[in-house]
Every structure is written in structure tokens, then in C-alpha cells.
Amino acid sequence: MIIDLHIHSNHSSDGEYAPEEILQYVKRKNIKYFAIADHNTVSGYCKLKNYNQGISTVMIPASEFSTFFGEHEVHVLAYGIHYEDQALISVFETINKNKLKQAHARVKALRNLGFKINFDDLMEHAVGNVPSGVTFLNTLLKNEDNKTLLSEYIEGEKSYSPYTSFYFDFFAKGGLAHVHVPLIDIGEFFDKMNGRAVFSMAHPILNPGNIMPDLFDFPFDAVEVFSSYHNSEEVRLFRSVADENKCFYTAGSDYHGPNVKPNIFMGVDCSLNPAIMEKLLEAIDRRNLYLYNL
Structure with a gap:
């Protein structure tokens, strides 16, 4: 099966x-x-x-x-x-509110690294969704000034899996643009959802x-x-x-x-x-x- x-x-x-x-x-x-x-x-x-x-x-x-x-x-x-x-619905509201805070902080962190990116462009590329690592990379690549900094994700050794590589290199814990914005505490999540799912x-x-x-x-x-x-x-x-x-x-x-x-x-x-x-x-x-x- x-x-x-x-x-x-x-x-x-x-x-x-x-x-x-x-x-x-x-x-x-x-x-x-x-x-x-x-x-x-x-x-x-x-x-x-x-x-x-x-x-x-x-x-x-x-x-x-x-x-x-x-x-x-x-x-x-x-x-x-x-x-x-x-x-x-309450859990989603908490997460999405904090995802937007996280996105703002990630934009600032990327700009501090020399990238050209602004929050409005990011949200436009998100097309109604909360921005993900994929959204960030796609937004960055729309600006020619960023392509030199991202060359390894375009045609280098990380081009084979650019989105996953970019996320772990920049946004995962220890990444170059990592920001600590907890989306929802695991205890709060289970307090709200216990018994409502497997x-x-x-x-x-x-x-x-x-x-x-x-x-x-x-x-x-x-x-x-x-x-x-x-x-x-x-x-x-x-x-x-x-x-x-x-x-x-x-x-x-x-x-x-x-x-x-x-x-x-x-x-x-x-x-x-x-x-x-x-x-x-x-x-x-x-x-x-x-x-x-x-």
C-alpha cells in the first residue's frame, strides 16, 4: 500500500x-x-x-x-x-502575525548583509501567502544587484537545490540572516490543540x-x-x-x-x-x- x-x-x-x-x-x-x-x-x-x-x-x-x-x-x-x-484558527492567527514580524526582521538582516530587498516587494511575490524561504529567494533574484551575491544558488554548486540550500544557509538557526522570532510556543500550541488532532x-x-x-x-x-x-x-x-x-x-x-x-x-x-x-x-x-x- x-x-x-x-x-x-x-x-x-x-x-x-x-x-x-x-x-x-x-x-x-x-x-x-x-x-x-x-x-x-x-x-x-x-x-x-x-x-x-x-x-x-x-x-x-x-x-x-x-x-x-x-x-x-x-x-x-x-x-x-x-x-x-x-x-x-486562533493558532493560525498567532503564527501568521509572528511570521510577518519574522519576515520584517529577515528583510532587515538581509539588507545588513548587502542585499537589495524591501518588504513591499517581498509581499507582492508572496501572492497573498506568508513569505517563505522560496519567496525570499525569488524576490532577491528579481534584482540584478543581488545575483552576484547569490551566484552559487543560480549556477554554482548549490543550484541543484537552490531554495532548500538558501533557507538553511540564511534562515535556519546559525544561518547568516537568522532571526529569532518564535511563531508559537510548542506548549501554547498543544494547550490550544490537544484532543483536536492526531x-x-x-x-x-x-x-x-x-x-x-x-x-x-x-x-x-x-x-x-x-x-x-x-x-x-x-x-x-x-x-x-x-x-x-x-x-x-x-x-x-x-x-x-x-x-x-x-x-x-x-x-x-x-x-x-x-x-x-x-x-x-x-x-x-x-x-x-x-x-x-x-
């Missing part, structure tokens, strides 16, 4: 394809269960919630939340959410090892063991971590499109791990949460 519980559409601002295009790919790949888990929004999956075409595919409404544990950004995948949930720790390899034990003080139901970020050894490691913390497993590609994340393809073969969907569906049913048969 092929599933994919971590797909990004262009509603993430760093995804390339519209939800309708993703659905067609899901159909071609015969993906039985999938989730459009856009960053801090449900507008992507909402495009498909009334798309009843009898294609024998189940869409699990989801979002990937950017929470902060101290100075560390921790991504939480929430499954079975409802787009009209007032707690969910929660999985996204791509845990990106979380510093020293904070991992403390993260399980929060009500995670699952760990994204099967991820495009993980090699076979890391899969074994995070299976063990999940087992120790009485969590089940989830599986997702973290697909954004070939320009944003090259060589990451939609669909995870879970034929040898049928319990992945069994556990998730049981948890969704137990909490009276949501899914859509398409």
Missing part, C-alpha cells in the same frame, strides 16, 4: 503544485491515503474537501505547524483537523538530539519515522525512539516539487508496515476527527 502523509501544495508558498494537480498525481500513483500538510494553513486541503470523484482515495486533513521549543523550531504534523475549528513529530532528524527527550513531554501520538530525510539507520533509530515513547509511526515524503526539493517523490510504500494507517485511522476515529473520501 502506498501512502503519503506529508505533501505540500502551492498554498505553502514553498510548494510548486496546486492541490488539484497533486490529486491527479495521487490518482496516477495509486496512493491510497494522503495528506496535504501545508505549512500553517489548511487552504490547500480545503480546495479538495468537496472533490468527490469516486477515485478510492482518502484525504486526511492536515497541516504542518511551525512551533518553537525554546530557540529550536519543531515541526508538528496535525491530522484530522477541521478548517472551522476556532482553536485552529499529532506526529515531523522529520525528527532535524530536531537537536539533546531536546528529543523533552519533546515527548508533549502529547505526541506518533513520530514521522519514514521520511525522505531519513536513511535506513535513522529509520531504525526513530522506530526505537517512537516505541520507547509509546508512539506509533507515520510516513511522508515532504514533497514540495522538483525545484524546491529535487529527487523527493510523492508516495511511500508501506506494504511492510500496514499498522501505520491502522493506528492513525484508529486515533482519528477515537477522537471523532475528520477525513475525506475522494
